[in-house]
Amino acid sequence: MTKLYSLNTPFQLKGLSLKNRVVMPPMCQYSATNGIANEWHYTHYASRAVGGVGFIIVEMTSVAENGRISPNCLGLWNDEQRDAFKPIVKAIHAHDSKAAIQIAHSGRKALGEKNVVSSSPMPYDGDADAGDGKWQYQTPKELSKSEILDLVQAFQNTAKRAIEAGFDAIELHGAHGYLIHQFHSPKMNLRTDEYGQDKFLFGKQIIKAVKEVMPKDMPLLIRISAQEFGSNGYDLSYGCEIAKHYVDAGVDMVHVSGGGDDKLDNNHRPSFHAGYQVYLAKGIKQAVNVPVIAVGKLEDPELADYVLNSGDADLVAIGRGLLRDPYWVLNAQYAHNAANEPVQFVPTPYQTTLSLETNKKK
Numbered sequence: 159m160t161k162l163y164s165l166n167t168p169f170q171l172k173g174l175s176l177k178n179r180v181v182m183p184p185m186c187q188y189s190a191t192n193g194i195a196n197e198w199h200y201t202h203y204a205s206r207a208v209g210g211v212g213f214i215i216v217e218m219t220s221v222a223e224n225g226r227i228s229p230n231c232l233g234l235w236n237d238e239q240r241d242a243f244k245p246i247v248k249a250i251h252a253h254d255s256k257a258a259i260q261i262a263h264s265g266r267k268a269l270g271e272k273n274v275v276s277s278s279p280m281p282y283d284g285d286a287d288a289g290d291g292k293w294q295y296q297t298p299k300e301l302s303k304s305e306i307l308d309l310v311q312a313f314q315n316t317a318k319r320a321i322e323a324g325f326d327a328i329e330l331h332g333a334h335g336y337l338i339h340q341f342h343s344p345k346m347n348l349r350t351d352e353y354g355q356d357k358f359l360f361g362k363q364i365i366k367a368v369k370e371v372m373p374k375d376m377p378l379l380i381r382i383s384a385q386e387f388g389s390n391g392y393d394l395s396y397g398c399e400i401a402k403h404y405v406d407a408g409v410d411m412v413h414v415s416g417g418g419d420d421k422l423d424n425n426h427r428p429s430f431h432a433g434y435q436v437y438l439a440k441g442i443k444q445a446v447n448v449p450v451i452a453v454g455k456l457e458d459p460e461l462a463d464y465v466l467n468s469g470d471a472d473l474v475a476i477g478r479g480l481l482r483d484p485y486w487v488l489n490a491q492y493a494h495n496a497a498n499e500p501v502q503f504v505p506t507p508y509q510t511t512l513s514l515e516t517n518k519k520k
Contacts, residue, residue, distance in 0.1 A: 162459060162494050164466035169212070169473060171411060171449060173375030174327055176256055176473075178212035179466055180487050181451055183413070183475035184260040184329070184381075186217045186227060188288060193220065193233025195242040203257075204249035206480055210487030213473065214250055215379075215413075216243070216259040218331050221316040222309065224273045225263030225337070228288040234261065235312065240319040247324040257324070258379065261316045262331030263309060265340045269293035275301050277340045277360070278348040283388075283420040284335075306353065306360060309337075314367040321372065328368060329379035332361055332404070334418030339383060342400055343419060345390050358403040365407040379451075380404050381413035384438035387427035388420030394438060398445035405446045413451040413475070414439040433461055440470040451475050457482075459490035 169176040182203075189198045203214055219232040226233060233239050243259070250257040266276035269288050276298035286293050301309070313330075320328055332338035340346045341353060341360040353359050361380075369378060382404070384397030401412050416435050417427065428434045435454030443450045452471035456462045457479025465471050479486045 160460055160494075162463045162490070165459060165463045165474070166491065169449075171377045173373070174213075174256060174377050176212040177254055178210070178487065179473045180210070180212050180462075181473050181475040182206050182211045182214045182480050183451075183453060183477050184215045184217040184331070185477055185481065186231060186288070188228055188230040190230055190232045193223070193226065193231070193235070193239050195232055195239070195246060199232070200246050200249060203246050204253070205484040207250040207253035207255035209480075209483075209485035210491070211255055211476075211480065212487075214255055214257050215329055216246070216257065216325075218260050218262045218264075218336075219316070221261055221263055221312040224268055224271050224275065225265070225312075226268060226271070227264045228293070229270045231288075234259070234316045234319050234323075237319070240323050243320075243323040243325075251324070256326040258327035258329050259320050259323075259325050260329040260331050260381065261313060261320065263312075263337040265337030266298040266346075267295065267335055269295065271296075274298040275305070276337065277301065277346060277353065280346060280348070282335065285421075300349070303351065303353075307363075310360075310363045310367050313364045314371055317368040318371050321376070327377045327379060328372065329381055329413060330361075330364060330368070330409075331381050332400070333381040333383040333413075333415045335383075335420075336418070338364065338380075339418065342403075343386065344392060344396075345386075346419065358400070358407075361404055362407040365404060365409060369408045377410040378408060379411045379413055380409045381415060382442075383416045383418050384414050384442050385416045386419040387417035387422050389423040389426065391419050391423070391426055394441045397438065398441060401442045401446045405448050409448065411449045411451065411472075412442050412446060413453070414442045414471075415453050431455070432458060433465065436465055436470055439465075443469075443471065449473065453477065457486070459494065 220226040270293045439452035449472035453475040462474040
């Protein structure tokens with residue numbers, strides 16, 4: 159095995175100090191009741207902190223009741239939900255990890271919800287995985303201007319609660335076909351008003367509102383789909399424009415993913431090999447002067463380290479790898495340290511005694 163050069167190096171962004179470059183990305187657990195985190199979430203996140211992850215981003219957490227991906231998803235639109243996060247954040251901090259929370263609204267991808275809304279009245283053309291088939295996607299209602307402003311305020315209120323809960327950073331979910339993505343995507347936003355003329359306006363208003371209540375030294379991240387993978391989806395060049403607009407509005411780091419717009423179009427998606435989305439992170443990093451997080455089947459430690467060494471990304475998100483192994487970081491460190499140390503035979507007392515007895519018989 160080769161030496162790991164960058165994976166275990168520290169990283170600093172404003173007031174956020176990380177002990178390594180490993181990120182646990184947001185991954186929905188579908189285990190909440192009334193949006194409230196519980197023992198499952200505590201164990202899920204605390205165990206990854208024990209396992210050595212430098213930066214843990216709590217799964218997509220909705221700013222409004224009708225913004226959850228499913229009725230079993232987390233929320234942060236009231237104080238009871240806020241207080242349930244406090245022991246989770248405290249546990250993450252107790253093991254020298256840092257915590258962010260991804261706040262969002264699912265828009266037209268809300269399952270099991272009657273009041274489904276979006277930028278335009280277009281239903282999502284995809285499989286309802288989160289409901290195991292019991293819920294179906296609906297045609298959303300087009301948001302009015304006043305309703306849009308109410309949601310901007312909801313994002314700000316949720317950011318306040320996240321800060322009160324003790325989180326070290328906030329991430330906006332502008333990827334995977336959720337509401338911010340629904341506004342900046344040309345094929346999902348068919349509006350003719352100012353939100354259609356400037357498809358980044360909704361996202362920029364949210365960034366401004368959230369930044370107003372965040373401490374100056376707290377980083378704001380945004381996750382974007384740098385390329386859509388469905389039919390007639392936008393390409394990386396447009397993804398770079400998305401990143402530029404949001405960085406100009408105040409984002410400090412871009413978490414780069416892809417897809418989520420509609421069913422996969424085989425003519426407009428990458429093959430799903432190891433590191434298959436790193437090219438997107440590289441493209442965004444070249445377009446904006448802020449750090450980026452790369453994603454996409456990076457659970458091989460040597461591959462993750464190579465992505466960092468190459469300069470294509472500043473941090474690497476290990477999703478499925480950390481779901482399978484909460485101690486992925488510690489195991490990667492152990493395997494590579496053992497492989498790069500000279501092998502020395504140090505006999506145990508039993509082996510020494512056995513050797514002496516053998517010599518006596520000779």
